[in-house]
Amino acid sequence: MKKKDFLIAGAVLLLAGVLTLVLRLSGGDPGGAVQVKIDGKVVGTYALVEEQAVPFDTDYGHNLLVIRDGKAHMEEADCPDHYCMEQGEIEKTGETLVCLPHKLVVEVVSGESSDVDVVAK
Amino acid sequence: MNHLNKTIALLLALVFAMSFLLCSCAEKEEEPVSRDLFAMDTYMTVTAYGKHAEKAVDEAVRELNRLDALLSTGKEASEVAALNKNGGGDLSKDTNTLLKAALELYKSTGHVFDITIYPVMKLWGFTDQNYKVPAKEDLAEALQLVDAGALDYDADAKTVAFEKEGVAVDFGGIAKGYASSRVIEIFREQGVTSGIVNLGGNVQTLGQKPDGTDWRIGIQDPEDEDKMLGVVTNHDKAIITSGGYERNFEEDGVVYHHIIDPETGYPADSGLTSVTIVSEDGTLADGLSTSLFIMGKAKAVNYWQKHFKEFDMVLCCDDGTLVVTEGIREAFSPADEDATVEYIE
Numbered sequence A: 001m002k003k004k005d006f007l008i009a010g011a012v013l014l015l016a017g018v019l020t021l022v023l024r025l026s027g028g029d030p031g032g033a034v035q036v037k038i039d040g041k042v043v044g045t046y047a048l049v050e051e052q053a054v055p056f057d058t059d060y061g062h063n064l065l066v067i068r069d070g071k072a073h074m075e076e077a078d079c080p081d082h083y084c085m086e087q088g089e090i091e092k093t094g095e096t097l098v099c100l101p102h103k104l105v106v107e108v109v110s111g112e113s114s115d116v117d118v119v120a121k
Numbered sequence B: 001m002n003h004l005n006k007t008i009a010l011l012l013a014l015v016f017a018m019s020f021l022l023c024s025c026a027e028k029e030e031e032p033v034s035r036d037l038f039a040m041d042t043y044m045t046v047t048a049y050g051k052h053a054e055k056a057v058d059e060a061v062r063e064l065n066r067l068d069a070l071l072s073t074g075k076e077a078s079e080v081a082a083l084n085k086n087g088g089g090d091l092s093k094d095t096n097t098l099l100k101a102a103l104e105l106y107k108s109t110g111h112v113f114d115i116t117i118y119p120v121m122k123l124w125g126f127t128d129q130n131y132k133v134p135a136k137e138d139l140a141e142a143l144q145l146v147d148a149g150a151l152d153y154d155a156d157a158k159t160v161a162f163e164k165e166g167v168a169v170d171f172g173g174i175a176k177g178y179a180s181s182r183v184i185e186i187f188r189e190q191g192v193t194s195g196i197v198n199l200g201g202n203v204q205t206l207g208q209k210p211d212g213t214d215w216r217i218g219i220q221d222p223e224d225e226d227k228m229l230g231v232v233t234n235h236d237k238a239i240i241t242s243g244g245y246e247r248n249f250e251e252d253g254v255v256y257h258h259i260i261d262p263e264t265g266y267p268a269d270s271g272l273t274s275v276t277i278v279s280e281d282g283t284l285a286d287g288l289s290t291s292l293f294i295m296g297k298a299k300a301v302n303y304w305q306k307h308f309k310e311f312d313m314v315l316c317c318d319d320g321t322l323v324v325t326e327g328i329r330e331a332f333s334p335a336d337e338d339a340t341v342e343y344i345e
Ligand SMILES: [Zn+2]
Pocket: A077, A079, A081, A082, A083, A084, A085, A098, A099, A100, A101, A102
C-alpha cells in the first residue's frame, strides 16, 4: 500500500512539473523570431533559425528582409533614405529595424535576451 | 497510518503544484504594457508596468500624437507651421514652455542652441530629405535669418513675433525630449511607478525596473551600428544621444551630417562623434546633446563644469576616447574594456 501512495504522490508531482513546463513554454521561448509590423499591424513572424528572404510590398513601397546566421537585416528597400538598410543586424529580444517612410518595423520578439533594456541612439 | 502518509504526500504534491502555478502567475503580472506609434518623424515605444499601465500608455500615445500635430513644421495645420507662416503669433501652453526652454538654452550655450536654424536646415534638405550642399550665397543669406536673440518673445502675454521676413523656428532640437518628459509626467499622474519611453532612440525612464534594479541603457557606437559604446544604469533619467551618424548624406565623396553649427551653417566638425546626455530633464538633455556635439570636447567639459548639477554626459571623441563625467562614473561601463576613458570632475 505504501508503495502505491508514493507512486500517486510522484505522479501528481510529475503532472505539476509538466504543467509548469507547458505554461512556461507557451508564454516563453520557442526560439528566436522576428515580428514584422506595417502601419501598426502584424503582417508576419519569421523564425531566426531559418535562412530566408522575405519581401514586403505595400502601397508604401518595397523592403526585403533577409534572415541569415540567426540574424535579420534589411537587404533591400526603395525608401528615400535607406536608413533601414544601415541599421545593421538584429538578433536579441527587443532589437528593431525601422523603415520610417514605409511604416515598417521588424522586431525580435523571442530570442536571446539582451544585456540592455534599450539603446539610446 | 497508511492513510495519513497518503494524505501528507498528496498535500505536499498539491502545495508544490500550486506554488509552481502561482509563480508563473506572478511573472505574468509584471508583464509590461507597450504601445508603439509613428510620430515626430520617428518610431516610438512607450512601456509601463503595474495595474495602471494600460490606461497610462493609452494616455501617453494620445499625448504624443497631440504634440506631433502641434509641433510638426511639415504639417500645415500645426501651431509651429502657423507661427512660421505668420511671422509669430499667440503661443499655446506647450509652445510657450518650449520657447522659454529654447531661449534659456540659447543663452546658456552661448547661442549654439538656436531654434531659428530652420531656414538653414531647409537649404540642406534635412527637413524633407532632398539632401544637397547649398550654394555659398544661399547659405550666407539664410544665416542672416538665424538669431533666436532677435525673437520678440513676451512671456506674460505668451506671444512671439519674428522681426525679419523669412525667419522660421523649429522645436525639433528639444521636441522629443519634451515629449518623453510629458509621457513620464502622464505615467506618474496615472499612478505608474515603473516605465520606459523610447522615442526613436531618445530614452527616458521612470523609477526602476519592476524587479527593483536600475534600467540598463546602451549607448550606440557611432562607428558601428551593431555595437555599443557602453551601458548606463539609471532610474528616473532621460538618456539622449546625438551624433553625425544619425542622419547624413554623401555628395562628391564627402559625408554631410545633420547637426549644423549655427555659426558657420555647415555640419559641426568639432572632433566628437557622439554626445550622450543623462539628465532628469528630457528637454534639457535633448537640447544639450546637439549643442555640446557642436561645441566639441573642451567647451562641452567647460559647460558641464558650470552646470554639473543639471546633467551628466558621455562624449565619444573621433579617436575613440570616451569622456565621462563624475556623476555617472559608477553607472557607466564601457563595452570595450580596453577603451580609453577620461573621467571629468
Ligand atoms: Zn527604409
